[in-house]
Amino acid sequence: YIGAEVREGDILVGKVTPKGESQLTPEEKLLRAIFGEKASDVKDTSLRVSSGMVGTVIDVQVFTRDGVEKDARALQIEQVELDRVRKDLDDQLRIMEDDTFQRVEKMLIGKVVDGGPSQIKAGTKVTKAYLADLERDKWLEIRLRNEESAAQLEAIAEQIKAQRETFRDKFEEKKRKLTAGDDLAPGVLKMVKVYVAVKRRIQPGDKMAGRHGNKGVISTIVPxxxxxxxxxxxxxxxxxxxxxxxxxxxxxxxxxxxxxxxxxxxxxxxxxxxxxxxxxxxxxxxxxxxxxxxxxxxxxxxxxxxxxxxxxxxxxxxxxxxxxxxxxxxxxxxxxxxxxxxxxxxxxxxxxxxxxxxxxxxxxxxxxxxxxxLNHLVDDKMHARSTGPYSLVTQQPLGGKAQFGGQRFG
Missing domain, CATH: 2.40.270.10 (DNA-directed RNA polymerase, subunit 2, domain 6)
Known part of the structure; x- marks a missing residue:
């Protein structure tokens, strides 16, 4: 979930991969006999937090291929996004409608009517109290005696209707985009991205630079x-x-x-x-x-x-x-x-x-x-290994932090 504190070795995304059928060792045969058939033919290939990392999860995105059923997490993320879009569009529409209805109110007050909602008598003038008792949408049903004002009111009613249509279409378009499947690489059914924010305080070994090529490494920090x-x-x-x-x-x-x-x-x-x-x-x-x-x-x-x-x-x-x-x-x-x-x-x-x-x-x-x-922080370069992977050809330890390799001397 968003806001979770994670450290190295924590599982971010759980995943298991089937193993090919291989010759069973006696121990595995025993395990099979105890736990039933499908006990050991999957291996754990979960995404874990990489070494030396402590941070906070700030965002999770789930991409699903077209035609593959979405899981609960993907649907929840989609729903949150839809609610946000709907709220944004509703706010925009409300601001525009408030402005329009203010203009309508100014236009209506003091005008003589020929009829309208709430059994208003012909020949009476519109008052603020009368408008306050009505729903705003009903204001547009008031029939005015002055033809020019009546035409104006009709035009405004059309305009509000068109605005609402536009916003409805916008929302449907956004919804279609959000609910549609994603284009993923061939053979990929689902992709999960987890964004982790890491706070790095400056420390000895971090690299800094001025604007003249004067780069260097911090040697010590004192009080x-x-x-x-x-x-x-x-x-x-x-x-x-x-x-x-x-x-x-x-x-x-x-x-x-x-x-x-x-x-x-x-x-x-x-x-x-x-x-x-x-x-x-x-x-x-x-x-x-x-x-x-x-x-x-x-x-x-x-x-x-x-x-x-x-x-x-x-x-x-x-x-x-x-x-x-x-x-x-x-x-x-x-x-x-x-x-x-x-x-x-x-x-x-x-x-x-x-x-x-x-x-x-x-x-x-x-x-x-x-x-x-500069983005050359000592945290990213620190690396230690006791035993680890070896090269297939030369049987020497691999090199580099990314491969969990050894350190070469001379």
Whole structure:
């Protein structure tokens, strides 16, 4: 069922396969004699959760071939899907009808009638109370004296009828699609798909990368209080090994870090100005410096004071910047931004060791950059074997995790 917690070795889909008739060993003969004929000529070929996996079942789909009777689970899934489709279509229809009947009500109130349901007398006017007592569908049976309004009412009645027909057809079409058999490969009668969601927390051995080909594996994760921190007491999130830069020459990551540092610093200054409740002109001047020293010019003066303040509230966490690959920010522009943020132009600052509290003996490049988690997780690569399958030809152990193989040494 959906929501079940499963771990390795659990059966997801039960299945048995007949075994070919073979020469019986004495033990099997005995078993046959005890348990009757069909005891041992099937083998268990169920789908099990693969090794090292713990997760939650989030979806089950059963595909059945045309002409094969569906089992209870397939019918139940189909029914749930049909109910969902019906509810969606009913909601859509209800919204459209509510709107239409509101228009009808506005049109009817105060009009003179020639007759209608609930023995309304000819020549009386329609009131809200009269309409409230009637079912909505009966409103369309009221005969109005004004011919133009009567024609309008008739057109609306036709429109509602057509809408209902359309939705009925839509539902029938969906139902036909859901109840029809599925196209499966030849020889396959039924296919079951079970979707299992697996939560993976990041751990040493997982692979991460920036946007400059600077990939690497996490070597260790330490508590946040052991991470290096700056003079504001803010700890860094990731420490990268500087030896990964010179030989590979992907200096983009260093420039990205500097620009991120500047963006955060400028945001911090804007936040400080807001807290100190600086004058409006001062804020505008600073924003003008930020946006118009380089790149595309922005017209800050056209904003109202409220707009400027709300913009500054958004920028407190950091000013977003875009820099193209081949026509990006120059070193001088990055330095100007760092200067504007009141940060050292080298882009480096003093860090303190989280474990001892002493400062490091030289300044360290700090900043912001994008780091992505790659789909090469240590959980998927970890593998151990004591005994297992051997190759038919060479009688050596197979290789690789998928074949439950051995590890080769040298």
């Amino acid at each position: 946040v209080e052991d991470m290096p921190f700056d003079e504001y007491g803010e700890p860094v999130d990731i420490v990268l090994n500087p030896l990964g830069v010179p030989s590979r020459m992907n200096v983009g990551q260093v420039l990205e870090t500097h620009l991120g540092f500047a963006a955060k610093g400028v945001g911090r200054r804007i936040g400080a100005m807001l807290e100190a409740q600086s004058k409006m002109a001062e804020l505008r001047g600073f924003l003008d410096k930020v946006y118009n020293t380089s790149g595309k010019k922005e017209d800050i003066d056209s904003f109202t004071d409220e707009e400027v303040v709300s913009m500054c509230m958004n920028l407190k966490k950091g000013v977003p910047m875009a820099t193209p690959v081949f026509d990006g920010a120059h070193e001088s522009e990055v330095k100007a931004m760092l200067k504007l943020a009141g940060l050292p132009e080298s882009g480096q600052c003093k860090l303190f060791d989280g474990r001892t509290g002493d400062s490091f003996e030289r300044e360290v490049t700090v900043g912001y950059m994008y780091m992505l988690k």
